[in-house]
Structures are given as structure tokens and as C-alpha cells.
Amino acid sequence: MSTSVIESAAAIGQRANAPANVQADATWKPLYRIAAVVALLSVAFIVVAGIVLVINPVPTTMVGWYDLFNQSWLRGLFAADLMMLASYVLAGVIYVALYGALRHVNQPFMALATAFAFVGMVAYIAANPAFSMLTLSHQYAVATTVAERTALLGAGQAIIANWTGTAFNVAYFIGALFAIIVSIVMLRSKVFSKATGYAGLAMGVLTLVPASAGTVGIVFSLLALVPTMIWFILLAWRFFQLGGATR
Secondary structure (H helix, E strand, O other): OOHHHHHHHHHHHHHHOOOHHHHHHHHOHHHHHHHHHHHHHHHHHHHHHHHHHHHOOOOOOHHHHHHHHHHOHHHHHHHOOHHHHHHHHHHHHHHHHHHHHHOOOOHHHHHHHHHHHHHHHHHHHHHOOHHHHHHHHHHHHHOOOHHHHHHHHHHHHHHHHHHOOHHHHHHHHHHHHHHHHHHHHHHOOOOOOHHHHHHHHHHHHHOOOOOOOHHHHHHHHHHHHHHHHHHHHHHHHHHHHHOOOOO
């Protein structure tokens, strides 16, 4: 039997006897690549949301909201945080990918962080007013009586209040806890760089103060954008590596 045949047989044997966790990690690679794309999309969403906010200010009255939606449903959706909604929906991929990458480091804490992340995601999706306001604006446009318009204005005010109310604040705070826990696990591992861990930690600490907390909340949310974008970019790069796209 030739040496090459013997070596081939040995290689096959090594693959067959590979540790179960190594084989399992390989199955995560497609998800890591998807998570990398999602992380980059999240950065794009942040940039688009900022541009939209500058050129398309949020209305200050309910009539203003309905007029905005009826003039342009797309502008209305953007003003009602459509980009943030899309980011939260896609973020589920990142949450699961982070669990897969860090579960061997500290599985209990990663399970807790992932649970926090999905609770926060559901809370924010429930609070987001975009499509509810779209429906109400259409109803307001065809309303024929003062009573109908008054009722629709009240419904809209309730939706806007809920947008910055309990569900929103819960989503914000739980998201901050998720970022802090994951970042601490990152800093104690060799899976992600220290820069990724520190960026995530800064993001988490700054988002402990919700954007709805007046001027202070707005300042903290703006400051949090810098480490957030850095975190997503670093995550994307590392997920591409873990997914086998780069070395």
C-alpha cells in the first residue's frame, strides 16, 4: 500500500473521529455569513435613519402625522422608525450567531443574554407605530365626520404614547443588558477582539438611558451611535471570518 493511500486513510479516520463540537461548529458557518451581512445592513439602516431624520423631521401633532402619511406613505413609515423596526427584525440572526460563537465560553450567560435580546426585540416590534399609523392615516383621510376624525386622532395619540412608553423603554433597557453581558463574555474569550468587546460594552452602558428620557436620553442615544456602528462593523468582519469567507 502506498504512502499516499495510507495518509488518505488516516485523514479520513481523523475526520471521522473529529470532536463533536468541531463538527457542530462547522454547521454554524452559513449562519455566521448571514449574520455578517445583517450586521452591515444594520450600519446602513443607522445611516439611512439619520439622513431621514434630518430631511424628514418627526411631526409634532397627530394631524401632522396623518398628513405626512397621506402625502407620502414611505416618508411616514421612515418618520415612524421603519429603519429601526427592520433592524430589530433582522437582529435575531445576530443574536443567534453570537450565541453560537460564544456558547463554549459561557453558555449560561449567553443563553440569558439571548433571551434578553429576543424579549427586547418583541417588545420593540410591538411598540413600533409605523404600520398602525399607516392604517389610521388612511382611515383619517376618508373620515367624513368630526366624531370619526376625533376618535382617530385619539387612537393615533395612544399609539405614539405607546411608542415611547413602557414597551419601548423595556426594549431599550433589556437591549442594553444584552450588550453588556455579551461584551463581558467577549472580553473573556478569544473568539472576538477586545475592541469588539469594548465597543459593545460602551454601547450597552450608553443605552441604559432610553432615548425617551428627555434631552439626556437623546444625548445618550446619539453618543451610543458611534460604538454601535463600530460594534456592527467589527462583528461583520469577525462573522465573515468564522463563516469561512476570509481567513
